[in-house]
Amino acid sequence: MKVVVDQEKCVGSGQCVLAADxxxxxxxSDGLVDLLDASPPQARSADVRHAAAVCPAGAILVED
Structure with missing residues (x-):
């Protein structure tokens, strides 16, 4: 799994952090998303996908 974030779209809601900190x-500095792990382990797949789903700005893309 590969995770990509678009900081230009991010609105700083923090839902991704709540889902997969x-x-x-x-x-x-500005509350925008900071990607800590672009290739998280498969065991985190459900939480990462949830983070992408609840992102109000659609700033998170999960690729298989």
Whole structure:
């Protein structure tokens, strides 16, 4: 699995961090998404996909 984030789309809602805090974080400077792990383990797949689904800006893309 590969995760890609578009910081231009991010609105800083933090839903991704709540869903998978070991994969996503928020920058202190502006609250936008910070990708911690672009290739998370398969065991985190459900949480990462959930993060992408609940992102209000559609800023997270999950590729298989």
């Amino acid at each position: 070991d994969v996503f974080d928020q920058r202190d």
